[in-house]
Amino acid sequence: MPSRSCANLLDMASGEILDIPQTPRALPRVMTVPGIIADGYGSNDGDSDSMSSSCRERKIIVANMLPLHAQRDTIAKKWLFSLDEDSLLLQLKDGFSPETEVVYVGSLKVDVEPSEQEEVAQLLLEEFKCVPTFVPHDIQANFYHGFCKQQLWPLFHYMLPMCPDHGDRFDRQMWQAYVSANKIFADKVMEVVNPEDDYIWIQDYHLMVLPTFLRKRYHRVKLGFFLHSPFPSSEIYRTLPVRDEILKGLLNCDLIGFHTFDYARHFLSCCSRMLGLDYESKRGHIGLDYFGRTVYIKILPVGIHMGRLESVMNFTSTFDKVKEVQEQFKGKKVILGVDDMDIFKGISLKLLAFEYLLQQDQNLQGKLVLVQIVNPARSSGKDVQEAKRETYSTAERINQIYGRSNYEPVILIDRPVPRYEKTAYYAVAECCLVNAVRDGMNLVPYKYIVCRQGSPGMDVAMGIKTDSPRTSMLVVSEFIGCSPSLSGAIRVNPWDIEAVAEALNVAITMSDSEKQLRHEKHYRYVSSHDVAYWARSFMQDLGRACKDHYSKRCWGIGLGLGFRVIALSPSFRKLSIDHMVSSYRRTQRRAIFLDYDGTVVPQSSLIKAPSAEVITLLNALSNDPKNTVYIVSGRGRRSLSEWLAPCERLGIAAEHGYFIRGSKMEDWECLTSDLEWKPIVEPVMKLYTEATDGSYIESKESALVWHHQDADSDFGSCQAKELLDHLENVLSNEPAVVKRGQHIVEVKPQGVTKGLVAQKVLSMMVDSGKPPDFVMCIGDDRSDEDMFESILSTVSSPSVTAAPDIFACTVGQKPSKAKYYLDDTADVLRLLRGLANASCPKPRHTAHFQVAFDSVL
Numbered sequence: 118m119p120s121r122s123c124a125n126l127l128d129m130a131s132g133e134i135l136d137i138p139q140t141p142r143a144l145p146r147v148m149t150v151p152g153i154i155a156d157g158y159g160s161n162d163g164d165s166d167s168m169s170s171s172c173r174e175r176k177i178i179v180a181n182m183l184p185l186h187a188q189r190d191t192i193a194k195k196w197l198f199s200l201d202e203d204s205l206l207l208q209l210k211d212g213f214s215p216e217t218e219v220v221y222v223g224s225l226k227v228d229v230e231p232s233e234q235e236e237v238a239q240l241l242l243e244e245f246k247c248v249p250t251f252v253p254h255d256i257q258a259n260f261y262h263g264f265c266k267q268q269l270w271p272l273f274h275y276m277l278p279m280c281p282d283h284g285d286r287f288d289r290q291m292w293q294a295y296v297s298a299n300k301i302f303a304d305k306v307m308e309v310v311n312p313e314d315d316y317i318w319i320q321d322y323h324l325m326v327l328p329t330f331l332r333k334r335y336h337r338v339k340l341g342f343f344l345h346s347p348f349p350s351s352e353i354y355r356t357l358p359v360r361d362e363i364l365k366g367l368l369n370c371d372l373i374g375f376h377t378f379d380y381a382r383h384f385l386s387c388c389s390r391m392l393g394l395d396y397e398s399k400r401g402h403i404g405l406d407y408f409g410r411t412v413y414i415k416i417l418p419v420g421i422h423m424g425r426l427e428s429v430m431n432f433t434s435t436f437d438k439v440k441e442v443q444e445q446f447k448g449k450k451v452i453l454g455v456d457d458m459d460i461f462k463g464i465s466l467k468l469l470a471f472e473y474l475l476q477q478d479q480n481l482q483g484k485l486v487l488v489q490i491v492n493p494a495r496s497s498g499k500d501v502q503e504a505k506r507e508t509y510s511t512a513e514r515i516n517q518i519y520g521r522s523n524y525e526p527v528i529l530i531d532r533p534v535p536r537y538e539k540t541a542y543y544a545v546a547e548c549c550l551v552n553a554v555r556d557g558m559n560l561v562p563y564k565y566i567v568c569r570q571g572s573p574g575m576d577v578a579m580g581i582k583t584d585s586p587r588t589s590m591l592v593v594s595e596f597i598g599c600s601p602s603l604s605g606a607i608r609v610n611p612w613d614i615e616a617v618a619e620a621l622n623v624a625i626t627m628s629d630s631e632k633q634l635r636h637e638k639h640y641r642y643v644s645s646h647d648v649a650y651w652a653r654s655f656m657q658d659l660g661r662a663c664k665d666h667y668s669k670r671c672w673g674i675g676l677g678l679g680f681r682v683i684a685l686s687p688s689f690r691k692l693s694i695d696h697m698v699s700s701y702r703r704t705q706r707r708a709i710f711l712d713y714d715g716t717v718v719p720q721s722s723l724i725k726a727p728s729a730e731v732i733t734l735l736n737a738l739s740n741d742p743k744n745t746v747y748i749v750s751g752r753g754r755r756s757l758s759e760w761l762a763p764c765e766r767l768g769i770a771a772e773h774g775y776f777i778r779g780s781k782m783e784d785w786e787c788l789t790s791d792l793e794w795k796p797i798v799e800p801v802m803k804l805y806t807e808a809t810d811g812s813y814i815e816s817k818e819s820a821l822v823w824h825h826q827d828a829d830s831d832f833g834s835c836q837a838k839e840l841l842d843h844l845e846n847v848l849s850n851e852p853a854v855v856k857r858g859q860h861i862v863e864v865k866p867q868g869v870t871k872g873l874v875a876q877k878v879l880s881m882m883v884d885s886g887k888p889p890d891f892v893m894c895i896g897d898d899r900s901d902e903d904m905f906e907s908i909l910s911t912v913s914s915p916s917v918t919a920a921p922d923i924f925a926c927t928v929g930q931k932p933s934k935a936k937y938y939l940d941d942t943a944d945v946l947r948l949l950r951g952l953a954n955a956s957c958p959k960p961r962h963t964a965h966f967q968v969a970f971d972s973v974l
Contacts, residue, residue: 212652259294303330453546470617543568605635712896872903
């Protein structure tokens with residue numbers, strides 16, 4: 118049963134479910150030359166995007182919140198706005214050229230009355246290049262505090278709502294608010310975008326269905342998306358009731374970015390397991406083929422803004438605070454933690470590890486201090502309150518047990534801490550401990566490294582020489598996004614309290630020379646991979662991902678959240694039944710080649726024997742004296758002979774052409790070949806079958822096939838790659854070839870292909886003085902590509918005086934050597950009905966086809 122969330126997207130967000138007030142007045146589209154601006158959604162023809170011409174490159178950054186501070190002047194009754202210099206959205210501009218215009222679309226952190234929204238919107242656009250999305254309060258509550266924070270955020274951090282006390286269960290009203298809010302964002306983007314020129318970069322999990330709205334309106338829009346949180350494994354993600362809708366939303370982008378390979382791998386695994394999509398690496402870039410479009414995957418952790426942090430280090434207030442902190446902890450070693458107050462940051466686990474360290478090494482008591490800066494919680498709830506209560510109780514216990522009159526082992530700073538003060542603590546700390554149990558990126562280690570590098574002014578304040586060696590030590594959780602990029606850090610499992618304590622002990626007792634080497638390695642990476650590098654690299658890859666947009670024909674299919682764009686080369690088009698029938702009727706010598714599985718019988722069907730309708734259609738075509746019809750399959754001749762026994766005049770090529778016969782009355786013709794390699798292959802395949810649950814071996818007379826369609830998709834694919842390599846090695850000197858197909862690995866004799874079958878049949882027709890004037894070949898697998906190629910080369914040879922009408926057709930929209938495609942087996946059968954009705958003489962059982970065929974036409 119289809120999910121209710123698959124209802125039409127526009128209907129869902131148009132007010133039938135939630136009443137969304139309209140924006141008082143549409144903002145002017147930012148254009149450099151006059152153009153025609155379409156209102157509403159208009160035509161969905163991807164070739165008729167709004168006309169625009171821009172001499173200045175433009176990027177549109179879309180995020181939940183704008184990089185602005187807002188304050189209400191109660192006396193003047195006006196809003197005062199200023200840029201948030203600490204915002205990542207503002208800092209990423211450094212990665213673009215100075216000529217690049219950057220426009221921001223997002224919400225404000227304050228509520229603006231409807232009567233003031235138009236004035237505020239105009240002000241923000243003119244002064245800050247910001248386009249505010251005024252999301253109604255009730256929708257905002259269900260969208261951000263509801264679906265984002267109570268469902269997506271916990272799930273992406275591996276927290277399942279097993280019971281009401283541990284997370285909120287899926288609420289469809291919150292999901293509807295999420296979709297509605299995403300539509301409001303889409304409307305604002307459409308007001309300012311020049312779809313042919315601008316690049317749109319969407320940030321984070323708040324806007325994962327926004328790409329669907331934009332792709333629906335502009336088929337060739339240039340869309341990038343970056344996820345700043347973890348992406349969970351498929352076992353976790355698949356519990357989300359709207360999992361497919363969100364995946365399809367992301368796949369409407371051109372480039373999707375992740376901090377780590379693990380996050381990207383989990384996303385790709387979800388696409389494979391839930392949508393049946395395969396991915397491959399193309400010249401070092403990971404790409405997913407999605408209905409003719411290639412969706413690229415980017416793996417690059419975000420960086421920090423070096424200039425911003427270095428400027429803070431040179432504040433006078435920073436110098437003063439450094440001196441104060443040094444005096445406060447004189448004679449002691451400082452371990453620093455800087456975390457948000459939430460259940461995933463592992464603050465309580467950190468305190469337990471510190472307590473264990475003091476307990477195990479009494480010499481450290483009185484000499485070691487843990488300073489834990491607690492950033493304000495980003496959300497409120499019982500989980501945050503519980504985490505806060507546990508943190509305070511643990512810290513109080515440690516201080517009671519190990520504290521003295523002039524020594525407090527744990528110092529909690531639970532208040533808003535200004536940048537200069539954090540910088541001072543970073544600079545003084547001997548070690549930084551980041552102990553999160555799950556985190557998207559976490560830039561605290563990067564900031565710590567830069568602050569430990571210092572500056573001339575900071576050196577004077579700290580009383581160290583300018584040329585003195587710099588040291589830093591990091592103990593980081595292996596479950597945070599920055600961990601893979603910090604190869605010199607001590608990585609820990611935050612749940613293993615004893616191991617974390619041991620890591621802290623190693624960090625503070627390590628020799629200065631080794632600390633220096635680790636610091637230098639980290640600083641080289643952090644300083645060269647800053648936020649500007651991250652933004653520049655992402656945009657370069659987005660440009661590469663979009664470079665073929667106008668080389669393909671595009672059109673949209675699907676309703677609601679299932680919408681996607683089909684992109685095909687101009688020469689690749691859907692086979693027209695009426696065009697095919699017209700050609701069929703006027704020709705006299707026809708050659709027809711049909712694959713079996715996935716072409717005349719559905720690939721997913723458990724019953725592999727042909728239906729009565731297929732038998733009737735094949736008889737209708739093969740009984741026509743003008744036709745030469747062959748079923749060309751990889752299946753064995755026994756199965757095909759049995760299933761197709763009623764078709765007496767039908768030609769069959771079994772096992773990819775190793776066995777072939779022109780009709781039921783003829784004997785099988787067999788290619789002579791050496792099959793002594795089979796005893797070598799069989800034990801190897803048995804080894805992989807025993808190790809791969811759900812796989813099995815199919816033994817043919819000329820080939821051996823290892824099937825893994827019933828095995829776990831990821832494991833089966835991995836085993837197939839390994840088996841392919843294994844067999845290629847052991848058969849390197851044997852007359853056999855190893856090929857990988859759809860869920861199979863097959864070993865067969867050299868020189869046996871479906872292409873040779875087509876070549877042989879066509880050559881036979883030419884040699885008999887009856888060269889074909891109509892050739893049709895339909896197949897769905899890689900092996901059928903040989904037929905498509907062979908047909909084109911055979912009919913273009915000098916022996917063929919007149920070029921026939923050629924219809925090479927693949928089943929499914931995918932890259933192919935064929936010129937045409939049909940969607941599925943049902944399409945193939947509709948086509949065969951049309952040809953059967955056009956055949957002469959009319960078979961007795963095809964009269965009922967006429968009604969169906971007329972309805973198709």
